[in-house]
Amino acid sequence: MKKEGYKVAVVGATGAVGNMMIKVLERRLFPVSEIVLLASGRSSGRKMKFKGVDYPVQELTENSFEGVDIGLFSAGGGISAKFAPCAAQAGCIVVDNTAHFRMDPEVPLVVPEVNPDDIAQYPKKNIIANPNCSTIQMLVALKPIHDAARIKRIVVSTYQSVSGTGKDAIEEMLNQSREIAQATQWSKDDGLDSLWESLRNFKTMKTSVYPHRIGYECLPHIDVFLENGYTKEEMKMVWETGKILDPTIKVTATTVRVPTFFGHSESVNVETEKKLTAQQAREILSKAPGVKLWDDPGKNRYPLTALAAGEDFTMVGRVREDTSIENGLNLWVVSDNILKGAALNAVQIAEILIQKYI
Numbered sequence: 001m002k003k004e005g006y007k008v009a010v011v012g013a014t015g016a017v018g019n020m021m022i023k024v025l026e027r028r029l030f031p032v033s034e035i036v037l038l039a040s041g042r043s044s045g046r047k048m049k050f051k052g053v054d055y056p057v058q059e060l061t062e063n064s065f066e067g068v069d070i071g072l073f074s075a076g077g078g079i080s081a082k083f084a085p086c087a088a089q090a091g092c093i094v095v096d097n098t099a100h101f102r103m104d105p106e107v108p109l110v111v112p113e114v115n116p117d118d119i120a121q122y123p124k125k126n127i128i129a130n131p132n133c134s135t136i137q138m139l140v141a142l143k144p145i146h147d148a149a150r151i152k153r154i155v156v157s158t159y160q161s162v163s164g165t166g167k168d169a170i171e172e173m174l175n176q177s178r179e180i181a182q183a184t185q186w187s188k189d190d191g192l193d194s195l196w197e198s199l200r201n202f203k204t205m206k207t208s209v210y211p212h213r214i215g216y217e218c219l220p221h222i223d224v225f226l227e228n229g230y231t232k233e234e235m236k237m238v239w240e241t242g243k244i245l246d247p248t249i250k251v252t253a254t255t256v257r258v259p260t261f262f263g264h265s266e267s268v269n270v271e272t273e274k275k276l277t278a279q280q281a282r283e284i285l286s287k288a289p290g291v292k293l294w295d296d297p298g299k300n301r302y303p304l305t306a307l308a309a310g311e312d313f314t315m316v317g318r319v320r321e322d323t324s325i326e327n328g329l330n331l332w333v334v335s336d337n338i339l340k341g342a343a344l345n346a347v348q349i350a351e352i353l354i355q356k357y358i
Contacts (some may be wrong), residue, residue, distance in 0.1 A: 008072065030351065119356070138154075160264045278329065315335065
């Protein structure tokens, strides 16, 4: 017999993603009978609202999961490595938003619009992994195209907001941007050389989050560099696409941090086995779960981070045929990285869990 309600723990409740998980649980009317908010000892005692009621944040310990049905984790890979097995051992099903378990062959890696049936594998470790935010939105857009025409190769470049790094990154971008704007004296009547001279002083600006300034800058560097010259963020998209969608698809990625607050954007090029026209692709995407087609260049309609912010769907536009190859398409894909790229995807997994498995 199905339960009427579930005891849910949110690990990392005070962080941006944890906070959003709480909001999504409430907004989607997830049947929570009891909520447990967990974070580090520094946040212990802090109050957070759920359904209009204040709940105290508790310190995360190995004994925090007694009687908990579902644990939504978003407190960093090290925390998940230590505490997710404790939760699983206590009978709690963990949905982990970190990278720690993603490539574990005994842990399903799930995007509900793409491979929901993989959730059935959760009893192996009582853990389900949430993919990387950039992978999630890309595969939500590409799954219907793959089903229709079989994707052979993906070339993706991402433009990822600073919120993907956290609150300190948002603050750093704001402070740097203010400092540059206040110190730069220039008008359109001045020459560009004058602007360049003003900006020279900020080439080696003090930073604490990123290796270079992010204010008015783009950094082709997300996560650490690996021996093959790619960053780990780039290789996550390669590895995760194979595990979630199809291991035969060839993927290459370039990931870039850009000075926007929320929302990740992606330029996605795919080569397919079967020819799809741009119009056929639009028709497919217009009916795809989790996708909002926003594609009318004549009216300047294409996905923007401002449009995707706070929205559950993944926006897709600029759909056009790749004129350099026979069977190719280009897409512009935008999604809220904190929402669909993290919190919402985790709650959707939990929804399928209670509907089909527990």
